[in-house]
Amino acid sequence: MTVLYGNTLSQTLKEEMKKKIDKLGEEGKRIPMLAVILVGDNPASQSYVRSKEKACRSIGMQAAMIVMDKNVATEDVVRAVVKCNEDPDVDGILVQLPLPSHIDQQRVINTIDPRKDVDGLTISNAGRLVLGQKGLVPCTPKGIMAMLDSIGMSDLSGKRAVVIGRSILVGKPIALLLQERNATVTIIHSKTVDPEKIAHEADIVIAAIGVPRFITKGWIKEGAVVIDVGINRVDGKLVGDVDFDSVEQKVSWISPVPKGVGPMTVCMLLSNTLEAYERREKEYERKDRVRSE
Known part of the structure; x- marks a missing residue:
C-alpha cells in the first residue's frame, strides 16, 4: 500500500505554474x-x-x-x-x-x-465535457485525474472504475473523465442494489458521498486504487468517506483525508485560471493578426 498525497503533488504542480507566471512578469x-x-x-x-x-x-x-x-x-x-x-x-x-x-x-x-468559468459549472462547459470537447473541467475531478496520472494510470483501458456518488460537482464529471480514458465506469448511488458487491469488482474506486468512513474493507478488492473525496468532521477531526484504517492493507494506492484530494482541488483552480488566461491571450493574438492582414 502506498499513500497518494495530493498535497505533495499539488506543490510540484504549483511550482511549475509559478515558473510560468514569473516568466510572464519578466517579459x-x-x-x-x-x-x-x-x-x-x-x-x-x-x-x-x-x-x-x-x-x-x-x-x-x-x-x-x-x-x-x-x-x-x-x-x-x-x-x-x-x-x-x-x-x-x-x-x-x-x-x-x-x-x-x-x-x-x-x-x-x-x-x-464560459471562457472564465474556472469551476467548470456553466451549461456550456458541462456540455463540452459530455461531448468530449475541450473546455474548463470542474476542479475536483480534474485533480483526481492528475492524481491517477501521477501513479502511471493515464490509460485506463481494461480497468473497471466505480464512482460512489452522482453529484454534479464530482460524481458525474469524474465518471465522464474516466470514460474518456477508456475505463468501464459504474456509478453507485442511494438507489443502487448491492453496492458493496459492485464496488468490490473495481480496479479504481472514487468515493464521493459525504458519509464519514462509509466505505469499509468489504467494498474494496485486493490491489485497488482508492481516491477519497469525502471531507467530514467527526469529533473535531477531518475524515473521509473511506474507513482508511480498515482499507489501507488491501489497496495498492489510497488518498488520505486530509492532504489528499483537497489540495488538488485548489491546485486545479489555479491551473484552470492559467489555462483560461492562455486561451484568451491566444484569442487576442489571432484577432490582432486578422486586423493587421
Missing part, C-alpha cells in the same frame, strides 16, 4: 487574475476563499476578492459576475458555493462567461 506581460465572489458570512466559505487567495499569491497569480452582503438579491450577484465578465484583466471567475438560499444559484453560475 512584461499581463499576470493572470482570478476573481472570487463571496456572498454572505458563512465561516466555511470564508475559510475556503482565504485559502484560494493564499494559493493564488503563492504562485504569483493575482486575486480579486469580491465580498457581498448575505442579503443581496440575485440581480446584484449577477451584476457582479457581468462586471467580471467584461473586465479584460480577469481570466477566471469563481462564485463561492453554496450561495444563500434566496439567490438563484444556477442563474448566477450560467451568467459566468
Whole structure:
C-alpha cells in the first residue's frame, strides 16, 4: 500500500505554474487574475476563499476578492459576475458555493462567461465535457485525474472504475473523465442494489458521498486504487468517506483525508485560471493578426 498525497503533488504542480507566471512578469506581460465572489458570512466559505487567495499569491497569480452582503438579491450577484465578465484583466471567475438560499444559484453560475468559468459549472462547459470537447473541467475531478496520472494510470483501458456518488460537482464529471480514458465506469448511488458487491469488482474506486468512513474493507478488492473525496468532521477531526484504517492493507494506492484530494482541488483552480488566461491571450493574438492582414 502506498499513500497518494495530493498535497505533495499539488506543490510540484504549483511550482511549475509559478515558473510560468514569473516568466510572464519578466517579459512584461499581463499576470493572470482570478476573481472570487463571496456572498454572505458563512465561516466555511470564508475559510475556503482565504485559502484560494493564499494559493493564488503563492504562485504569483493575482486575486480579486469580491465580498457581498448575505442579503443581496440575485440581480446584484449577477451584476457582479457581468462586471467580471467584461473586465479584460480577469481570466477566471469563481462564485463561492453554496450561495444563500434566496439567490438563484444556477442563474448566477450560467451568467459566468464560459471562457472564465474556472469551476467548470456553466451549461456550456458541462456540455463540452459530455461531448468530449475541450473546455474548463470542474476542479475536483480534474485533480483526481492528475492524481491517477501521477501513479502511471493515464490509460485506463481494461480497468473497471466505480464512482460512489452522482453529484454534479464530482460524481458525474469524474465518471465522464474516466470514460474518456477508456475505463468501464459504474456509478453507485442511494438507489443502487448491492453496492458493496459492485464496488468490490473495481480496479479504481472514487468515493464521493459525504458519509464519514462509509466505505469499509468489504467494498474494496485486493490491489485497488482508492481516491477519497469525502471531507467530514467527526469529533473535531477531518475524515473521509473511506474507513482508511480498515482499507489501507488491501489497496495498492489510497488518498488520505486530509492532504489528499483537497489540495488538488485548489491546485486545479489555479491551473484552470492559467489555462483560461492562455486561451484568451491566444484569442487576442489571432484577432490582432486578422486586423493587421
